[in-house]
Amino acid sequence: MGYVADRWHKSRPKPDEPECGEHKGKVASSVHGKGKRWQARYDGPDGNERTSLHSTKAEAEAEIVRQESAKQTGSWLDPKAGAVTVERFALDSWLPAQNINARSHTEYLGALRRYLIPEWGNRQMRSIRPSEAGAWQQLLTSKYNLSGAYPNRVARYVRGIFKLAVDDRVIPISPFERIPAPTLVESAVHPPDVAEVRQLIAAAYRPMYAAMIEVTALTGLRSGELRGLAVDRIDFLRRTLRVDQQLVYEKGKGMYLDDVKTGAGRRLLPLPRRAVDVLAAHIAHAPPPQSGEWAGLVFMMPGGRPVGESTLDWALKNICRRAGVQPRHWHEIRHHYASVLIGGGENPKVVQKRLGHKDVMTTLRTYAHLFAEAEEQTRDVLDAAWALPGETDGQTESSATSGRIPESRAQEASIVQLNA
Structure with a gap:
């Protein structure tokens, strides 16, 4: 249990010290009359x-009671913890806690230094209000375009930074708690179809690019997973491909092999x-x-160097020009793979797993219109399969208006039941 101390008076005065002129029976301390008189003292959960x-x-006394109660209920917060600046908590606590590779670390750090630290870097974590968030x-x-x-x-x-601060009991609640996040705008993808991909393969001016x-x-x-593909990740007998590394480039460090960004990115793909x-x-x-640094890499440039991202993008632009098709980005060939799975009726969870997306919502947002097209295709297939002669969209006029099964169809159903 804590206790209250009187700052203005000595707790153990010497016998010959003079009495305080304002308070009888007390001996004034060196801070008498300066600042607040009463000091609450208590031990935190850490001792x-x-x-x-x-x-x-x-x-x-009320403050001590409040703090002791908070310790008992598990809701205790260090009153001084929220004084840490936004910059220090973001860089010293949040960023090291992210399970990301070096390339993503650079990306996160750049975003914080460009858009967060100039605005709130010197502010205390506890000082940010919801209106400011x-x-x-x-x-x-409006400002950063x-x-x-x-x-x-x-x-x-940034919302993750303040969420971690709540979890770490630095602040009681995030200023973003009731503030909706910016709308996620996903532009619809229009991947190449099989015929166009065949054109690109035929127009590739190097066998390696055609294979890639x-x-x-x-x-x-x-792109990084393909360029970092090693032969020991391919099981030719079981027809599977293990994805767990990628080739990345970092300024000042050059190209190197690194783990994939997320746990979902590590996956086992069935190979056709x-x-x-x-x-x-x-x-x-x-x-x-x-042997050497790039031992086992499947795709290598002449001279023994891996394929750089910019090299591959430049090659694809040239191939598109040679094929006489619209310019494409390498990621659009990945979108083609997704479109084939969706068109073939694969459910969103399977597509998510194959692509290595972190969650299924990412898959649904990216390919929403493709799933809609696949649903319509399913309806058309079923309507066509069940249509009888003279029907339109799988439904006769009588069945559409009365809601009853036509007599001919009812007879067929009876025959099926008898045969069963």
Whole structure:
């Protein structure tokens, strides 16, 4: 249990010290009359003593009761913890807690330094109000001119900082608690179809690029995952491909192999026979290096260097021009893979797993219109399969108006039941 101390008077005065002129029976301390008189003293859950100043003794006693009660209920917060600045908590606590690779670390840090620290860096965590949180989110578009999905992404980072502060008991509640996040704007993807992908493969001016296009179209690998693919990740017998690393580039460090960004990114892909044949043919034609930093990499440039991201993008632009099709980004070939799965009737969870998305909502947001098209295709297939001669959209006029099963269809149903 804590206790209240009188700052203005000595607790153990010497016998010969003069009495305080304002308070009988007391001996004035060196801070008499300066600041608040009463000090509440109590131990925190960690055993360290905490103090706070109050104008009256009753206020100090009430503070001790409040803190002791908070410790018992598990709702205790260190009153001084919220004094940490936004910059220090973001960089020293939140960023190290993220399970991300070096490339994502650089991305997160850059976003914080561009959009958060200039606005709130020197502010205390506990000082940010909900109205300021909402206003800051507006700045992402009005001041920093961010567009598309990026305002939502940056806001997600910052909202995560304050959520962690709540979990760490630095602040009692996040200022973003009741503030909606910026709308996530996802532009509809229009991936190439099978015919266009075949055109790209045929127009590739190097066999390696043709193989990379076809493998991406058949597996949905990201650019870094494809360029970091090693032969020991391919099980030719079971026809599976293990995705757990990617080739990344970092300024000042160059290219290196790193883990994939998230746990969902680590996945085991089933390989169609065509993908197995393409990979086997490419490996036979251009065997991976047997030793060194890039040992086992399937796709290598002449001279023994891995394929850089910009190199691959530049190659695809040239291939699109040679094929006479619209310019494409490499990620659109990954979208092609997703569109084929969706068109074939795969459910969203399967598509999410194959693509390595963190959650199914990402898959649904990105390919919402493709799922809608697939649903309509399912209706058309069923209507066509069950249509009788003279019916339109699988329904006769009599059945559409009366809601009854036509006599001919009822007879068929009876025959089916008898045969069963």
